[in-house]
Amino acid sequence: MINLDTGFMAPGEYSIEVKCKNGQTRSMSRVQKDGPTQALLGAYQKVRDDIYRSYIPANGERLPQNSGWKNIKVSWRPLSELAGQDGFYIFRLSEGRSSKEFDTQNLAWWDNIFLQRVAGDADAGRNKNGVVIGNELKPNTSYVHFTEITDSNAMGETNICIFQPHQTFVTAATVSQADSEAAAAR
Numbered sequence: 001m002i003n004l005d006t007g008f009m010a011p012g013e014y015s016i017e018v019k020c021k022n023g024q025t026r027s028m029s030r031v032q033k034d035g036p037t038q039a040l041l042g043a044y045q046k047v048r049d050d051i052y053r054s055y056i057p058a059n060g061e062r063l064p065q066n067s068g069w070k071n072i073k074v075s076w077r078p079l080s081e082l083a084g085q086d087g088f089y090i091f092r093l094s095e096g097r098s099s100k101e102f103d104t105q106n107l108a109w110w111d112n113i114f115l116q117r118v119a120g121d122a123d124a125g126r127n128k129n130g131v132v133i134g135n136e137l138k139p140n141t142s143y144v145h146f147t148e149i150t151d152s153n154a155m156g157e158t159n160i161c162i163f164q165p166h167q168t169f170v171t172a173a174t175v176s177q178a179d180s181e182a183a184a185a186r
Contacts, residue, residue: 051077
């Protein structure tokens with residue numbers, strides 16, 4: 001991925017060539033398309049605040065007591081609903097109280113739509129409006145997350161990634177008796 005502070009990569013074909021230690025040379029090319037970038041970005045700019053405000057739990061929200069620490073649902077309104085634009089959604093979660101504490105190298109959970117696509121789900125992440133966090137999270141802990149919107153769920157076909165603003169929630173300090181018994185049985 002290339003983040004350019006001067007704007008987007010110009011449309012066209014890009015190639016990379018690597019010379020291996022054994023003397024072999026390997027190359028790979030891809031085409032950067034401008035159309036998908038402009039369509040996704042244009043739609044997002046119109047409804048950015050609406051998407052941000054649609055998150056449940058809302059930014060900074062403490063989850064209710066006895067709500068459990070596993071299978072927590074985070075939902076939002078996708079571009080397809082708000083602006084009629086398809087997109088692919090990738091959710092990432094780590095411990096932290098702000099975007100500065102978000103640790104890409106130490107995720108508590110993420111929705112890897114690229115791997116799901118390779119495994120055969122051609123629509124992985126398409127117009128997704130939420131996730132259920134399958135990992136058990138820590139009690140009374142702040143978590144920070146963001147949702148990335150892309151134009152493809154195939155790594156080599158992605159033209160743009162929109163990193164939405166980070167949001168946080170705090171897990172419950174206690175769980176119900178049923179949740180405690182289920183956790184003990186695991």
